Amino acid sequence: MVIVGAHTLSFREFCACGAPTFYGEKDPISMRRWLKDIDNAFVTNFCPKKAKFRYASCLLKDREWDWWDEVAREVDDDAVDVVSWDDFLTRFRAEFAPVIEVPLLTRDFQDLFQTIETMAKITAKFQKSPLLVPKYAIDEEIKKVRYHEMLQDDIRDYVTISGCKTLYDMISRAWERQIDLEHLGKNGPD
Structure with a gap:
């Protein structure tokens, strides 16, 4: 005590x-x-x-x-x-937190790009990593730009940085787009 x-x-x-x-x-x-x-x-x-x-x-x-x-x-x-x-x-x-691992994990974060991962998986990876890069951890606008950069093309083209006030807004729009794309893939184009 x-x-x-x-x-x-x-x-x-x-x-x-x-x-x-x-x-x-x-x-x-x-x-x-x-x-x-x-x-x-x-x-x-x-x-x-x-x-x-x-x-x-x-x-x-x-x-x-x-x-x-x-x-x-x-x-x-x-x-x-x-x-x-x-x-x-x-x-x-x-x-x-061995000193050698921090730069490697920072580089992994900066090289992060969505390939076949779902929005849930890529967003989880994205949200875990900024702790290692202070400028991303404290600046919402920088986070939004980095998140936008790492999205796959068909989602990134739909989600604009200027159209999203917050990172949360951007994540929500990206998830909506993924759902739309999955729906189009199952049902074919209208």
Whole structure:
């Protein structure tokens, strides 16, 4: 438990705010999503900085817990008790988002183009990837342009960037077009 003002913050309260466990692999996208979810739980709970490491490390499971247990064994017991959140983040990122993979995944995102995938599959791939490319993660217009670029021709010709106010609007129109094309394919041209 951690005392916040006159209130003691329990681990149960921390977890109740949506703090997820981390079962991820060495995957920069999973790692970033987990850190974002953990950060949201910290903010919601007004979690003091000194408690962040302790609470977050308790959410590591399976192989991830084994990794942290090994790190803790390398550091003496007194040092583990004073591990800073920043130190934990540095070690965590180095382990679960190897530097070499981030540029490769970024390139995969920038080379992403729809071929035979359904709109559901290509949109899921698209929405997963911008976490690695900050300019895409924060700028809706850049995301719209990139999404439009990656659509297959018969969908892209139907969906215009200027005709869509939001990325969600563009995704909806692209899905509508896919349904129209599937319908035309089954019934033949009118």
